[in-house]
Amino acid sequence: AQSVAQPEDQVNVAEGNPLTVKCTYSVSGNPYLFWYVQYPNRGLQFLLKYITGDNLVKGSYGFEAEFNKSQTSFHLKKPSALVSDSALYFCAVRGPKRYSGAGSYQLTFGKGTKLSVIP
Amino acid sequence: ETGVTQTPRHLVMGMTNKKSLKCEQHLGHNAMYWYKQSAKKPLELMFVYSLEERVENNSVPSRFSPECPNSSHLFLHLHTLQPEDSALYLCASSQVTGEGETQYFGPGTRLLVL
Numbered sequence: 227a228q229s230v231a232q233p234e235d236q237v238n239v240a241e242g243n244p245l246t247v248k249c250t251y252s253v254s255g256n257p258y259l260f261w262y263v264q265y266p267n268r269g270l271q272f273l274l275k276y277i278t279g280d281n282l283v284k285g286s287y288g289f290e291a292e293f294n295k296s297q298t299s300f301h302l303k304k305p306s307a308l309v310s311d312s313a314l315y316f317c318a319v320r321g322p323k324r325y326s327g328a329g330s331y332q333l334t335f336g337k338g339t340k341l342s343v344i345p
Numbered sequence: 346e347t348g349v350t351q352t353p354r355h356l357v358m359g360m361t362n363k364k365s366l367k368c369e370q371h372l373g374h375n376a377m378y379w380y381k382q383s384a385k386k387p388l389e390l391m392f393v394y395s396l397e398e399r400v401e402n403n404s405v406p407s408r409f410s411p412e413c414p415n416s417s418h419l420f421l422h423l424h425t426l427q428p429e430d431s432a433l434y435l436c437a438s439s440q441v442t443g444e445g446e447t448q449y450f451g452p453g454t455r456l457l458v459l
Contacts (some may be wrong), residue, residue, distance in 0.1 A: 230387075240454045260447070261370045262450070265372070266457070267452075267453075268452050269349070269351075269435055269450035269451050269452040270388075270435065270437075270450040271450070272447055272448075272449060272450075275447060316388070320446075330395070330400070330441075331446055332390060332393065332401070333390075333448060334387075335388040336387060337385070337386070337387050338387075
């Protein structure tokens with residue numbers, strides 16, 4: 227079965243500094259990887275995904291993620307953190323196809339990493 | 346968050362009450378999902394509907410009863426819940442594409458069971 231690990235419960239970074247939120251995964255077959263962000267009292271917002279192609283994926287709000295197959299990692303990065311980036315970040319991996327039709331791929335989420343950007 | 350809406354946003358209910366959560370997606374998707382988000386735990390997939398047919402039920406207690414009357418609407422009917430059912434309930438939708446499915450989430454319903 228597929229799994230996702232986010233080794234850090236919390237990451238603190240100063241505003242203007244680069245940030246990294248770590249994610250490692252385990253899945254059979256080709257990995258399809260996702261990052262979501264959750265602001266307080268809100269649902270999850272899609273940031274970016276890796277399907278195939280370039281190992282560096284660019285997403286919303288200036289975020290990017292680097293896929294590393296040998297290390298089975300998909301770390302989220304941003305060159306310069308903003309206070310407004312403070313939120314809960316979730317990494318997810320798509321599992322294998324379970325049945326035909328829509329909804330046939332299911333996501334397995336990590337426990338989340340709380341990012342705090344300090345002014 | 347106008348793509349997927351959920352009502353109510355907050356709900357307090359007693360263990361003997363019956364209530365329903367509503368989800369509506371405006372994205373033209375053909376799959377919808379219910380998730381449970383509890384503190385300190387990963388998101389738990391509860392139900393999946395594909396083209397209005399339930400295709401997944403992840404061992405969810407029968408006090409949770411989903412309903413999908415059409416491809417845009419999803420309900421979660423609740424009855425005789427337990428305090429441990431207090432959580433954020435998230436609805437999501439997706440559309441099959443050649444690059445795989447991205448799930449889009451609603452804002453959630455914060456449920457408190459007393």
